[in-house]
Amino acid sequence: MYENNLDFAQLEDQNDDLRKFRERFHIPTRSNGEEHIYMCGNSLGLQPKACKEYLNQELEDWKNYGVEGHFKAKHPWMPYHEFLTEAMAKVVGAKSHEVVVMNTLTVNLHLMMVSFYRPTIKRHKILIEYDAFPSDKYAVSSQLRYHGYDPKDSMIELKARENEHCLRHEDILKTIGEQGDEIALVMIGNTNYYTGQFFNMKSITQKAHEKGCLVGFDCAHGAGNVDLDLHNSGIDFAVWCSYKYLNSGPGSLGGCFVHERHANSNDIPRFEGWWGHNKETRFAMRDGFEPIYGVEAWQLSNPPILSMAAIMSSIDIFAEAGIKNLRKKSVRLTAYLEYLLNEIIDERLEIITPSNPEERGSQLSLKIKTIGKQVYDLIAEKGVIADWREPDVIRVAPTALYNSYEDVYKLAAIIKMELQKIS
Ligand SMILES: *Cc1c(COP(=O)(O)O)cnc(C)c1O
Numbered sequence: 001m002y003e004n005n006l007d008f009a010q011l012e013d014q015n016d017d018l019r020k021f022r023e024r025f026h027i028p029t030r031s032n033g034e035e036h037i038y039m040c041g042n043s044l045g046l047q048p049k050a051c052k053e054y055l056n057q058e059l060e061d062w063k064n065y066g067v068e069g070h071f072k073a074k075h076p077w078m079p080y081h082e083f084l085t086e087a088m089a090k091v092v093g094a095k096s097h098e099v100v101v102m103n104t105l106t107v108n109l110h111l112m113m114v115s116f117y118r119p120t121i122k123r124h125k126i127l128i129e130y131d132a133f134p135s136d137k138y139a140v141s142s143q144l145r146y147h148g149y150d151p152k153d154s155m156i157e158l159k160a161r162e163n164e165h166c167l168r169h170e171d172i173l174k175t176i177g178e179q180g181d182e183i184a185l186v187m188i189g190n191t192n193y194y195t196g197q198f199f200n201m202k203s204i205t206q207k208a209h210e211k212g213c214l215v216g217f218d219c220a221h222g223a224g225n226v227d228l229d230l231h232n233s234g235i236d237f238a239v240w241c242s243y244k245y246l247n248s249g250p251g252s253l254g255g256c257f258v259h260e261r262h263a264n265s266n267d268i269p270r271f272e273g274w275w276g277h278n279k280e281t282r283f284a285m286r287d288g289f290e291p292i293y294g295v296e297a298w299q300l301s302n303p304p305i306l307s308m309a310a311i312m313s314s315i316d317i318f319a320e321a322g323i324k325n326l327r328k329k330s331v332r333l334t335a336y337l338e339y340l341l342n343e344i345i346d347e348r349l350e351i352i353t354p355s356n357p358e359e360r361g362s363q364l365s366l367k368i369k370t371i372g373k374q375v376y377d378l379i380a381e382k383g384v385i386a387d388w389r390e391p392d393v394i395r396v397a398p399t400a401l402y403n404s405y406e407d408v409y410k411l412a413a414i415i416k417m418e419l420q421k422i423s
Contacts, residue, residue: 002339009409012336018329018400021321024049025247025402030383037384037407037414041399042193042221042363045247045314054313058305075312077305079279084311087319088255091246092219092238093229097294098257101242101311102275102303105220105254106135108239109187111298112256113143115268116214116236117185123212124149127175127186129167130157133193136218140187156183165352165367166197166359173207180211190228190238191221194389196353196363196397198226201233209234220244223255224318225361225399227327230257237262245362245399247314252307258295266291273300321401330400331357333408337364337398340412344419352393363397365389366415371422378418384411 002008013019025046027035038046061073070078081101089099102108117126124147126140141151156179158167176186186208191198205215216237222228224245230238238257242248262268274282276297278290291297318326334357341351341364350367353360368375372392379386379394387395398408 002336004340004343004409004412006406006409009336009405012332012405016329016405018321018325019404021317022402022404024317027402028385034383037411038403039384039386039396039398039407039411041247041401041403042225042244042395042397043387044243044250045224045245045399046402047249048247048313048317050316051249051310051313054309055306058309075309077302080305080308081299081303084308084315087315088311091228091315091318091323092223092240092255092257093227093233093323094231094257095260097263097296098231098260099255100295100299101253101255101308102299103254103256104251105218105239105241106139108254108256109136109139109216109218110143111271111300112216112237112239112258113139113185113187115258115262115270115298116216117143117147118214118269119147119149119154119184123182123184125154125156125179125183127156127158127179127183127188127213129188129192130159131192131194132189133218133220136187136189158188166192166195166354167199169200169203172199172204176204176207176211176213180208180213183208183211183213186213186215188217189221190217190219191226191361191363193221194365194393194395196221196360196365196395198222198354198358198360200358201228201230201235205234221363222361224323224326225330225363227323231259235259242311242314246311246318247401248311249307252310253303256295256298258298260294263294270298271300272297275299275302317401326400330362330398333398333400333403333405334360334362334364336405337396337408337412340409341366341415344412344416346419349419361397362399363395366394366396367392368394374422375415375418378421379411379414382414382418384414 061069065072084101089096144151144154208215214236219240223240241254242252276299352367353364376388
């Protein structure tokens with residue numbers, strides 16, 4: 001099905017309907033003028049070439065209109081976030097009143113926990129993965145402490161079995177089954193940043209809902225990578241950032257999903273601000289908060305237009321390419337990388353990401369014992385931009401939008417060459 005040679009990789013590229021999208025991005029180049037092999041789209045996505053134009057448009061409109069740009073700009077600033085909603089909703093598989101671009105990820109996670117972590121004496125625990133992204137753990141433990149609980153007792157951490165790296169789905173369901181009566185919130189990274197494991201949100205949610213828990217997922221590594229299908233998964237909320245697979249620039253605004261079953265519930269506590277207020281009367285500046293229907297009610301401030309312009313430059317490309325098409329390519333591209341790595345694997349190298357495509361996105365995490373950092377440094381010298389995680393993991397993420405089969409072939413060839421040098 002695959003072949004370990006450059007001709008095969010190039011033929012795959014020729015047959016790839018999505019190959020033209022690579023040209024829409026700036027690929028970083030080395031000092032010798034050659035392109036880097038960029039495998040870090042899971043950390044910071046590349047810049048769309050059109051991004052500058054989108055930003056310039058807003059700078060021009062600000063220059064020419066001043067405050068009147070709120071209404072007169074080409075894309076008026078007043079409703080600007082709405083221009084992103086439909087395309088973003090498609091990327092994450094949601095209805096448009098379930099999705100809004102606002103704030104940044106950890107901020108949104110806190111705002112969501114204000115609303116969806118509502119502990120009672122009997123039910124006050126939060127379930128999270130043991131190796132969750134640090135910020136998520138800080139957010140969860142500080143929420144617990146804020147409510148007067150000790151994370152040592154109230155944070156349940158899902159751990160992989162001994163000598164395994166990934167969580168078993170059955171173990172997650174078992175924990176929820178056994179401890180669900182005490183769990184107020186299940187909050188899991190839907191694609192684990194470290195192992196690349198992608199969880200089945202639907203069955204976890206079903207089980208958690210049966211036990212009366214609320215469910216949120218951090219989709220930082222899922223958005224723009226896998227087909228999230230948020231609405232049908234039934235989860236209560238999700239948060240994600242836009243600077244990883246969504247290519248919207250460092251620190252750019254995040255996205256937030258609240259399921260429509262909560263769209264009109266006024267009994268949910270919420271931190272409120274003027275941007276969440278009914279748009280018709282927002283400027284009346286009166287007392288009394290009238291929430292917008294849906295997730296927009298959680299908005300606090302008028303958002304930074306320049307960040308949203310960058311998001312628009314990228315999300316427009318996703319709308320064109322289609323997340324289902326991207327996912328299809330990603331499955332094949334990642335499997336090709338796995339095939340090539342399996343050809344060179346020896347006792348020093350292990351792929352800790354699940355081999356089942358249903359349980360992973362674009363990322364493969366390579367565990368390389370003792371010589372991991374050495375290999376990472378050597379492949380970096382050869383032009384590979386990957387990601388090093390202590391103590392011994394190199395994460396590589398061939399993205400469907402701008403990585404080619406040739407990139408993947410070259411990456412594996414470089415790893416092979418450098419491993420041989422060390423032996
Ligand atoms: C990238 C990432 C973050 C980063 O949070 P910010 O608030 O955007 O800095 C948090 N959680 C996860 C799971 C991530 O992958």
